[in-house]
Amino acid sequence: MKDILTASSILADFFFDFCTKRGQLMTDLLEKLGLLGMVPVVKIDRSEDAVELGRALMAGGLPCAEITFRTEAAEEAIRRISSSLPEIIVGAGTVLSADQADRAVSAGAQFIVSPGFNQKVVDWCLQNEIPVTPGVVTPTEIDMALDRGLKILKFFPAEAMGGIATLKAISAPYRGVKFIPTGGINQRNLADYLAQPSVHCCGGSWLVEANLISAGRFDEITRLTKDAVSVVRLVRR
Numbered sequence: 001m002k003d004i005l006t007a008s009s010i011l012a013d014f015f016f017d018f019c020t021k022r023g024q025l026m027t028d029l030l031e032k033l034g035l036l037g038m039v040p041v042v043k044i045d046r047s048e049d050a051v052e053l054g055r056a057l058m059a060g061g062l063p064c065a066e067i068t069f070r071t072e073a074a075e076e077a078i079r080r081i082s083s084s085l086p087e088i089i090v091g092a093g094t095v096l097s098a099d100q101a102d103r104a105v106s107a108g109a110q111f112i113v114s115p116g117f118n119q120k121v122v123d124w125c126l127q128n129e130i131p132v133t134p135g136v137v138t139p140t141e142i143d144m145a146l147d148r149g150l151k152i153l154k155f156f157p158a159e160a161m162g163g164i165a166t167l168k169a170i171s172a173p174y175r176g177v178k179f180i181p182t183g184g185i186n187q188r189n190l191a192d193y194l195a196q197p198s199v200h201c202c203g204g205s206w207l208v209e210a211n212l213i214s215a216g217r218f219d220e221i222t223r224l225t226k227d228a229v230s231v232v233r234l235v236r237r
Contacts, residue, residue: 060225082108159184
């Protein structure tokens with residue numbers, strides 16, 4: 001009987017350590033995004049452009065990308081980047097269903113972003129231990145996220161919902177919560193957002209506009225990325 005109890009105790013300790021480590025891995029990935037300060041939000045029309053895009057971002061000093069599920073090419077683009085450029089943190093954005101989340105992760109996505117607080121997407125990610133940042137814009141949605149243990153959330157659409165003034169207002173009661181403002185962020189207001197204590201990092205599409213990708217202007221993407229990285233370094237120096 002004593003041996004059984006000892007074995008059960010060891011198993012319980014192992015399971016606790018395993019879950020703790022897995023949870024830490026989820027936290028670590030989101031913390032890495034915070035250190036980078038910027039997440040390029042990518043709408044890509046041709047998966048063939050994915051690897052070249054990834055290289056352009058890396059050349060600009062930003063080894064991460066959120067590939068949005070707004071086009072048919074998104075899933076394959078994630079697969080190509082994750083297999084050819086494993087040093088890039090690649091995630092899936094505009095994820096609207098658990099099925100999309102499943103497909104994205106199977107393709108190699110390391111994190112999931114949804115435009116709103118989609119309970120099915122969030123719960124699927126938590127059950128499968130995938131980092132997820134759902135979109136919020138009200139205290140009610142923040143409370144829903146906190147109920148599930150989430151403390152790094154997407155603030156979307158940032159500028160359309162009042163920008164920094166709104167962010168300050170909704171973040172004030174939630175000292176332990178960090179936000180990723182997305183929507184209307186650009187080179188002109190990036191520094192102002194990054195200067196906010198509640199901002200974890202920013203999401204932006206101006207670095208990787210679809211027309212730049214389709215035109216093969218990867219040198220311009222690298223230039224824009226370098227400019228954004230310099231702003232991050234200046235603000236967080």
